[in-house]
Amino acid sequence: MKSRYESAKEVFVDSVDLDDYIELESSLTAYQQLEHSINKPLKMILLFGRPGTGKSILLNRLHDRLKYQKEIYYFDTPAINEKEFFHKIFKVLTKKTLPQNTEVNFSALVNYCKNMRGKREIIIMLDEAQMYSPEMMEKIRLLSDSRAVKFIVSLHKTEDEDLIAKEHFQSRIWEVVELHNASLKDQTTYIHKKLLKKNLFEIANSIKEKNFKLIHKFTKGNYRECNKMMFTIFEICEYYDKNEPSKVRYDRIPKRIIEMAALKLGYINV
Amino acid sequence: MYNIEVLEEEWKRYKRKKRIPFIIGIAVIVLGIGGTAFFLKNKHDIFKTYTASKQKTVKSDIDIYIDRGIVDVAEKNKNDILIDAPIEIAKVTEEEGTGSYHNGEKKKIHIQVIDASKKKSSFKEIEKRFRMGHDIDDSLFLAKSYYQRKNYKKAEYWALQTNKVNGNVEESWLIFAKAKAKQGHRNEAIHILTVYIRRTHSIEAKVLLDKIKKGKI
Numbered sequence: 413m414k415s416r417y418e419s420a421k422e423v424f425v426d427s428v429d430l431d432d433y434i435e436l437e438s439s440l441t442a443y444q445q446l447e448h449s450i451n452k453p454l455k456m457i458l459l460f461g462r463p464g465t466g467k468s469i470l471l472n473r474l475h476d477r478l479k480y481q482k483e484i485y486y487f488d489t490p491a492i493n494e495k496e497f498f499h500k501i502f503k504v505l506t507k508k509t510l511p512q513n514t515e516v517n518f519s520a521l522v523n524y525c526k527n528m529r530g531k532r533e534i535i536i537m538l539d540e541a542q543m544y545s546p547e548m549m550e551k552i553r554l555l556s557d558s559r560a561v562k563f564i565v566s567l568h569k570t571e572d573e574d575l576i577a578k579e580h581f582q583s584r585i586w587e588v589v590e591l592h593n594a595s596l597k598d599q600t601t602y603i604h605k606k607l608l609k610k611n612l613f614e615i616a617n618s619i620k621e622k623n624f625k626l627i628h629k630f631t632k633g634n635y636r637e638c639n640k641m642m643f644t645i646f647e648i649c650e651y652y653d654k655n656e657p658s659k660v661r662y663d664r665i666p667k668r669i670i671e672m673a674a675l676k677l678g679y680i681n682v
Numbered sequence: 683m684y685n686i687e688v689l690e691e692e693w694k695r696y697k698r699k700k701r702i703p704f705i706i707g708i709a710v711i712v713l714g715i716g717g718t719a720f721f722l723k724n725k726h727d728i729f730k731t732y733t734a735s736k737q738k739t740v741k742s743d744i745d746i747y748i749d750r751g752i753v754d755v756a757e758k759n760k761n762d763i764l765i766d767a768p769i770e771i772a773k774v775t776e777e778e779g780t781g782s783y784h785n786g787e788k789k790k791i792h793i794q795v796i797d798a799s800k801k802k803s804s805f806k807e808i809e810k811r812f813r814m815g816h817d818i819d820d821s822l823f824l825a826k827s828y829y830q831r832k833n834y835k836k837a838e839y840w841a842l843q844t845n846k847v848n849g850n851v852e853e854s855w856l857i858f859a860k861a862k863a864k865q866g867h868r869n870e871a872i873h874i875l876t877v878y879i880r881r882t883h884s885i886e887a888k889v890l891l892d893k894i895k896k897g898k899i
């Protein structure tokens with residue numbers, strides 16, 4: 413049988429799995445904003461946020477919730493080149509696959525979209541959009557001008573927003589939805605719910621309020637960092653449990669282990 | 683799993699270090715009180731005594747620091763051997779960590795295990811491992827390797843992934859810019875480097891920017 417810590421550890425493997433989606437105050441707000449924007453006559457919507465704030469999982473959630481009501485598509489990783497990208501778009505629009513060695517005629521595609529106007533409304537979500545070149549973004553914009561295809565563009569801002577947030581996005585996108593790092597409250601809920609989903613009640617109860625505060629301090633409320641942190645904490649617990657059981661207690665998580673995890677991850681240094 | 687004893691040691695040092703300001707604080711207070719008492723007792727000798735005791739505290743502080751530094755490097759080296767699966771050793775590279783990222787200045791030995799017949803799959807392995815652990819050593823390794831193989835799109839992607847985890851890794855910026863330039867997006871590469879230089883004044887970035895501007899890349 414798996415040790416309790418092993419199961420706990422696995423809960424925090426970074427993944428964008430919809431079954432793991434957790435309703436949090438911040439994600440709910442962003443979700444509602446997105447849903448609201450979709451119903452407005454906008455052409456492009458920007459989903460903005462630091463890496464690891466939950467953009468991808470939110471887009472997946474939106475897709476899952478709307479897929480029976482709307483023609484909605486999710487492109488997870490950006491296409492390697494324009495050709496591949498327009499093949500994908502072509503497939504979405506016409507529901508036909510283009511033979512490998514053919515190329516999409518862009519102006520024909522735009523015309524196709526124009527003809528669709530009023531008949532179909534297609535939503536395409538582009539994740540990791542910072543990977544698209546300006547030329548490609550320009551074409552995406554032209555497609556959206558047809559008003560038959562609406563794009564939700566997700567991109568992250570880093571410490572240096574300029575690297576990613578190309579100015580041309582801002583000037584042309586009409587609605588911006590932003591995701592932030594979690595508040596202490598949201599992060600606590602997040603950790604709790606994730607463990608409870610896997611029936612790890614005891615583990616969930618062993619993390620006390622001051623532990624949550626410390627974890628929040630180290631991870632600054634970032635979900636991805638939080639995952640890494642929790643994974644490492646339970647990894648250390650698991651090790652002790654197997655090798656030096658005197659160093660762990662099932663009813664609480666020692667502060668020492670949290671600090672060790674923080675050292676391991678470089679949040680603090682000697 | 684990584685070596686828990688090393689981590690424990692590190693934690694002890696961390697705790698000790700955290701206590702140093704506290705101990706120094708106490709020492710200063712004690713010395714202060716002592717000094718005041720002494721001052722009241724003997725007004726003339728005070729200046730000499732005070733500097734002497736002060737020097738003493740500072741000196742011991744430095745000593746502790748140096749000792750720890752040495753232990754640190756030795757232990758880190760032991761700890762930071764990263765072994766990439768699958769294990770069929772073909773090439774061993776030793777890299778000097780750029781030092782500007784991660785835990786301050788540490789030297790890394792990256793044993794890179796590549797089996798010629800399985801190159802692709804070991805990349806996949808590393809990609810998978812990165813998704814699990816988000817270790818920038820992995821993503822940076824991928825960025826560099828793809829760049830060397832002239833797969834610039836992927837190099838760009840992995841440089842970006844590195845940047846997502848840690849925005850201060852110079853190499854990720856440089857590879858990102860180079861990969862951009864190689865794909866014909868010179869202006870973007872220039873823009874990115876300019877932004878980075880404004881922030882860090884990095885010489886290497888300046889050299890690269892110059893090269894790109896002159897069309898050498």
Ligand SMILES: Nc1ncnc2c1ncn2[C@@H]1O[C@H](COP(=O)(O)OP(=O)(O)OP(=O)(O)O)[C@@H](O)[C@H]1O
Pocket residue numbers: 425426427428429432433434435436439461462463464465466467468469470567568635636639846
């Ligand atoms: N509301 C949520 N419910 C469950 N998991 C979440 C939630 N928000 C974030 N996460 C988790 O946090 C991690 C990071 O989220 P995600 O990958 O969606 O971030 P992102 O903003 O897309 O990051 P990037 O810009 O790097 O692509 C994932 O493991 C995800 O499962």
Ligand SMILES: [Mg+2]
Pocket residue numbers: 467468469539540
């Ligand atoms: Mg994402």
